[in-house]
Amino acid sequence: MPEVLLQYQTEIWQSIGETFIMVGVSILAAVILGLPLGTWLYLSRKGQLLENGAVFSVLNLVVNIVRSFPFLLLVVFLIPFTRLIIGTAIGTAAATVPLAIIAIAHYSRLVEQSLLDVPRGVVEAAVSMGASIKDVIFKFLYVEARSGLVLGLTTSIISFISYSTIMGVVGGGGIGDFAIRYGYQQFKTELMMYMILIMLVFVQMIQFTGTTVARLIDKR
Amino acid sequence: MITLTNVSKQFGRDAVVRDVSLQIERGEVYGIIGASGAGKSTLLRLMNLLETPDTGQVTVDGDELTSLSSRQLREKRHVIGMIFQQFNLVANKTVYDNVAASLKLAGRPRETHETRVLECLRFVGLESFKDKYPAQLSGGQKQRVAIARALANEPHVLLCDEPTSSLDPNTTAEVLGVLKSINERLGVTIVIVTHEMDVIKQVCDRVTVMTDGSVYETIDVIPTGVADIDDNPSWFVDQLKKAGEPHA
Numbered sequence: 361m362p363e364v365l366l367q368y369q370t371e372i373w374q375s376i377g378e379t380f381i382m383v384g385v386s387i388l389a390a391v392i393l394g395l396p397l398g399t400w401l402y403l404s405r406k407g408q409l410l411e412n413g414a415v416f417s418v419l420n421l422v423v424n425i426v427r428s429f430p431f432l433l434l435v436v437f438l439i440p441f442t443r444l445i446i447g448t449a450i451g452t453a454a455a456t457v458p459l460a461i462i463a464i465a466h467y468s469r470l471v472e473q474s475l476l477d478v479p480r481g482v483v484e485a486a487v488s489m490g491a492s493i494k495d496v497i498f499k500f501l502y503v504e505a506r507s508g509l510v511l512g513l514t515t516s517i518i519s520f521i522s523y524s525t526i527m528g529v530v531g532g533g534g535i536g537d538f539a540i541r542y543g544y545q546q547f548k549t550e551l552m553m554y555m556i557l558i559m560l561v562f563v564q565m566i567q568f569t570g571t572t573v574a575r576l577i578d579k580r
Numbered sequence: 581m582i583t584l585t586n587v588s589k590q591f592g593r594d595a596v597v598r599d600v601s602l603q604i605e606r607g608e609v610y611g612i613i614g615a616s617g618a619g620k621s622t623l624l625r626l627m628n629l630l631e632t633p634d635t636g637q638v639t640v641d642g643d644e645l646t647s648l649s650s651r652q653l654r655e656k657r658h659v660i661g662m663i664f665q666q667f668n669l670v671a672n673k674t675v676y677d678n679v680a681a682s683l684k685l686a687g688r689p690r691e692t693h694e695t696r697v698l699e700c701l702r703f704v705g706l707e708s709f710k711d712k713y714p715a716q717l718s719g720g721q722k723q724r725v726a727i728a729r730a731l732a733n734e735p736h737v738l739l740c741d742e743p744t745s746s747l748d749p750n751t752t753a754e755v756l757g758v759l760k761s762i763n764e765r766l767g768v769t770i771v772i773v774t775h776e777m778d779v780i781k782q783v784c785d786r787v788t789v790m791t792d793g794s795v796y797e798t799i800d801v802i803p804t805g806v807a808d809i810d811d812n813p814s815w816f817v818d819q820l821k822k823a824g825e826p827h828a
Contacts, residue, residue: 485668488628488739489682489729490657499681503672579713580671
């Protein structure tokens, strides 16, 4: 083990923990809120089961607005909202708020796209068999789109890791923040390189897992 | 069994079905034929309200479908089976699960599923394929799974939207044979929409010819029975020669 890593191991473990919290909350937000939002986006589109031009336009606009913010500006812009929810705008917990919001917007768009890949005829067959909207979603759409949903989540998680690296601006910590403060600002280039290496390993593992799972559950 | 009364349907400014009235009797095999764009598929989709008519009434088995609540309509759809040109199976479910899905939707008791699924698969001759996925099946086999799925809830009517149009002659015969036996052995009323004259001739008792969204004429026919077709290349040669001597 390189000496520089041993020397900073407490800080490194802590920053890894912070990254895990930030990314973990983002994943939860993506699945719990992004998945339904993306499904609603899909269903409210023209020609779909819950077609509603007004609903679709509003959802579509909101998702686009969130996604068009440069992320750093979104973090700053959301400070009053974060303070309202968490009680403070500083720290790892506070950092999860803007991350969760971008996560919802990011994943909902990928969910919508995966669902659009489901052949229309499958939904039609479901309806002809007397399926309710809920049945169509859970017994047909999600079953047929499942590998796309997993691949989308994989892509999203990797983006969340990337977004989490700038949370140092609000004291969120994490590996990225550690790499900048210790590695870059204190000229410990070697340390910075190791941090990048750690992130690289994480990203590789996530991508590998996501791709493998998606392949195994895809019977199309 | 199915009565359409002055039914019309427009998509945007296009009148796809214009004031159609027709009556389909219990137990018959009813064909609807016409050029593409004649409105025949839309007409079929009006019979289970996949399309809602702009005007007119659709009555199936004594129930006026447009007056049903959405829950009642869903219940009703359990006894109106439907199959499609593109089969529309769930590719990520096994053959077994595809058929079981329709039992689940109808809320049948779970312990009855296995027997019923296997019974339906046996009927279409695919019992041994139950653990396969649709991607592992031929077109004809997929359509037979779709038929098994539509049969699971013991429908009174089976609506068939171009059921053989993406199949070769061989598998067309296979699927038509299954449809015929559903009609004869189970007494299910069958409505077939197709542009293939051979299909109509082989199985239908009555045919409506559609043009431009309207009924042109409805005629009684005597079905010739499903043609025997085998895989033997000599059969294809015979067919070709029958149609006139091949050019040198």
